């Protein structure tokens with residue numbers, strides 16, 4: 129039976145088709161084709177994505193009336209030339225479209241408009257990973273973060289090892305991924321790791337954006353074969369792929385072929401060659417089918433040919449012309465047609481072909497499969513406490529291995545402290561020492577905390593991982609904030625203790641262990657506050673350079689109004705004194721440090737041998753410090769500002785997550801209104817059917833992804 133089908137498929141003698149799967153269809157192999165626990169049937173109908181232009185220019189259709197479906201037990205390739213809309217289609221199906229584009233049409237999961245994808249995973253093109261961890265550590269931490277807390281460590285280790293073997297990562301399992309100062313694993317290994325992280329929890333629906341880009345053909349084959357195995361486990365796998373080899377192509381069950389946002393073909397991958405042959409473009413012998421399809425529909429070839437025809441200067445160009453001519457003359461009846469024409473012809477032919485009828489029938493069948501309940505669940509099943517301990521541990525390890533996070537700063541702190549110690553050495557209690565003590569305190573609580581900005585680049589890297597994991601629903605914001613604080617605290621303690629012990633004993637501030645402890649605590653909290661402030665800024669401006677500039681400006685402002693460069697009572701009352709100096713952690717930290725050092729001390733008077741000046745008097749009259757509250761209140765104020773910054777980080781992220789859908793709804797409404805007013809924006813669909821029109825009107829009534837009328 130399978131062989132008969134191969135005969136039917138191989139109209140064009142392309143190489144590679146079914147070389148691996150032997151032409152058997154998964155549903156014939158008894159794979160899930162119907163209702164079942166966790167099975168995910170995805171249907172998209174008349175899917176259009178537009179990039180609105182509210183000016184006079186035309187609105188761009190990135191995708192135009194696409195219809196298709198994906199089923200459990202099968203792996204689908206989304207193929208097309210560069211810029212044809214592969215990533216946009218994946219994003220639309222996964223509900224990840226960027227804010228500036230608008231989607232119309234329906235995406236139905238198990239017959240229902242998607243409310244929550246539950247166990248859905250998305251592997252992006254970009255590798256966002258912590259370079260300081262090994263492959264095994266990365267998978268292990270991810271497993272502990274997401275797998276049920278009821279699982280034993282042994283069970284989790286078993287799953288981790290299984291995943292490492294499944295993705296062929298054994299050889300590099302104990303190598304670091306690598307960052308700016310660590311040489312790490314190869315790009316292909318990182319790609320495989322990215323996939324490993326997503327298949328770890330066996331998601332029911334898996335999207336992958338070009339998982340084989342940058343891989344050699346053997347690795348690409350290996351990756352797609354693994355994904356095919358995942359699909360055979362009853363999972364639905366959809367992957368965009370650029371130009372697979374014939375061996376890789378033959379691993380796919382279904383193919384969705386795109387060109388310029390138009391649907392050229394949707395159906396079984398092995399039938400695509402037959403479709404092309406039937407429409408007059410058979411795949412020549414010894415040509416890779418995917419190469420043939422892309423050559424037929426990639427209109428960039430026209431541009432290249434045009435550009436080359438006028439030029440005879442370089443032999444390479446001549447060679448390319450020859451290649452093109454050879455392709456046009458010898459391959460098949462497509463001969464002298466421009467690829468733009470071939471593409472238009474194929475799009476038109478496909479719409480009236482049997483393949484559409486077959487696909488439509490299957491989509492209808494899928495839609496009648498009783499809507500399976502998709503539980504609204506998170507992709508993590510670990511308890512909050514387990515997530516907190518795992519994240520804290522992972523972050524701590526990352527900080528310990530990333531030179532730029534703390535170690536470099538600790539070294540600079542030590543060096544600067546020695547400089548401060550020598551400059552203000554044994555400062556004493558002379559009249560002149562009053563201002564010197566003030567200056568020294570101002571420098572330590574100002575510049576030493578300012579240096580925390582140096583950890584910003586490393587923090588931004590960590591934040592990227594947080595955003596990726598957050599988007600995939602691995603854990604909440606609060607657990608991340610707390611884990612970041614806990615993991616950084618030991619480093620802050622080392623940094624502050626090193627600074628205060630060197631400066632304290634060299635400068636000879638107020639003696640006594642309690643005074644030393646207060647000075648250290650004041651510094652720890654101040655540095656933690658600056659770090660929290662940078663965290664808040666990073667949540668607003670995730671761009672590295674912008675973040676550093678804005679952060680430096682903000683902290684500079686805080687230094688200026690802390691009470692050293694201009695005494696607090698002398699600050700202009702409006703704005704600078706009230707409220708800026710009151711919400712300034714530096715002002716409170718400096719007041720606490722001055723009180724800690726000077727209350728109880730006695731200084732020489734202006735006239736040698738004259739009456740001594742009490743520290744309290746010096747503080748109030750010369751340094752503008754109010755003594756109506758103790759130094760502990762000052763410390764409490766800094767702690768409150770620290771908490772406020774962390775809360776602000778939480779609120780900003782939550783606000784962005786909650787409010788952006790509202791803005792998006794408004795944007796969609798405005799776009800639809802705009803398009804309604806443009807008669808030129810006509811609806812085209814590969815599958816014009818009464819059913820999807822009915823669905824459209826339904827979705828309009830429900831205020832869903834409304835179509836254009």
Ligand SMILES: Nc1ncnc2c1ncn2[C@@H]1O[C@H](COP(=O)(O)OP(=O)(O)OP(=O)(O)O)[C@@H](O)[C@H]1O
Nearest residue numbers: 179190209210211212213214215216217226228229
């Ligand atoms: N958010 C967006 N804003 C503006 N243009 C966009 C947006 N998303 C996609 N596009 C445009 O839509 C077209 C298709 O992009 P897409 O990334 O989906 O193509 P692709 O087939 O995945 O390309 P490649 O193979 O090169 O990754 C491109 O011209 C791209 O510039």
